[in-house]
Amino acid sequence: MKMVRAIVRPEKENDVVLALEAKGFPAMTKTHVFGRGKQKGLKVGPIHYDELPKVMLMIVAEDSSVPVIVEVIKNSAYVGYEGDGKVFVSPVTEVYTIRTGEKSEG
Amino acid sequence: MMVEVTAIIRRDKVAPTMRALDAMGLGAMTITTVSGRGLQGGNVMTDLDREVPAEYDAVSKITRNLTPASFALVHSLTRPVFWIPKRMLQIVLPSSMKNEVVDMIMSVNRSGWMGDGKIFVSPIDESLRIRTGERGVDSV
Numbered sequence: 001m002k003m004v005r006a007i008v009r010p011e012k013e014n015d016v017v018l019a020l021e022a023k024g025f026p027a028m029t030k031t032h033v034f035g036r037g038k039q040k041g042l043k044v045g046p047i048h049y050d051e052l053p054k055v056m057l058m059i060v061a062e063d064s065s066v067p068v069i070v071e072v073i074k075n076s077a078y079v080g081y082e083g084d085g086k087v088f089v090s091p092v093t094e095v096y097t098i099r100t101g102e103k104s105e106g
Numbered sequence: 107m108m109v110e111v112t113a114i115i116r117r118d119k120v121a122p123t124m125r126a127l128d129a130m131g132l133g134a135m136t137i138t139t140v141s142g143r144g145l146q147g148g149n150v151m152t153d154l155d156r157e158v159p160a161e162y163d164a165v166s167k168i169t170r171n172l173t174p175a176s177f178a179l180v181h182s183l184t185r186p187v188f189w190i191p192k193r194m195l196q197i198v199l200p201s202s203m204k205n206e207v208v209d210m211i212m213s214v215n216r217s218g219w220m221g222d223g224k225i226f227v228s229p230i231d232e233s234l235r236i237r238t239g240e241r242g243v244d245s246v
C-alpha cells in the first residue's frame with residue numbers, strides 16, 4: 001500500500017476530487033495547509049507572501065493504482081504556473097478498517 | 107525500529123482514545139483537524155438507511171422523513187455530504203507496541219457504523235528529539 005499526498009491549489013481541489021472519483025477513487029482525506037516552494041513564496045511589489053494556502057489530499061491505495069492516481073492528479077491540478085503543487089508517495093505497511101477490524105497488508 | 111500509526115477517527119472519539127493511550131503510557135501524539143470521505147464518497151445516507159425500522163411502510167417512511175431521499179430533499183441536498191469532519195491522530199512509537207496500540211484504537215473507536223475510520227501504519231526511518239539531540243526509539 002502507498003499513501004499519495006497531493007498538495008494542490010485550493011481552487012483546483014474540486015476538479016481533482018471529481019477526477020479521482022470518476023476513476024474510482026472516492027476515498028480520501030483533505031486538510032488545509034500553508035506552504036511555500038523553491039521560489040520561497042510569492043513577491044508582489046514590496047510585499048512578500050511566504051505562506052501560501054493549499055489543500056493537501058491524502059489517498060491510500062494499492063501499489064498498482066498509484067501511477068493512475070498520480071496521473072489523474074497531474075492532469076486535473078495542472079495550471080502551468082509556479083505553485084501548482086507537489087505529489088508525494090510514501091509507504092504504508094498496514095491498513096485497518098475500524099468498523100470491521102479488517103486488515104490489509106502490503 | 108519505529109512506526110507511525112495514523113488513525114483517522116470521529117471527532118467525539120478523540121478524548122476516549124487519548125485517555126486509553128495515556129493509560130498505556132503513550133502521551134505523545136499529533137492531532138490534526140481533517141475532512142474525509144470513504145468509499146461511499148461522503149454519502150452519510152448509506153448509514154442512515156440502516157436506521158429505518160422495518161415496520162414502516164413506504165409512504166410513512168417518506169412523510170416521517172425516514173428515507174435518505176426525503177432527508178436530502180428536506181435539506182436541499184442533491185448529494186448528502188461531501189466532506190465529513192474528522193480528526194487525524196499521528197503517533198510515533200516503537201514497532202513492538204504497534205499491535206497493542208492498533209487493537210486499542212480499534213476497540214475504543216468501533217461503533218459498527220460506517221465512518222468509524224481507518225488506521226494506517228507506516229515506517230519511520232529516523233526520529234530526533236530537538237531539545238536533547240536523542241535519536242531513535244529513545245526520542246519517542
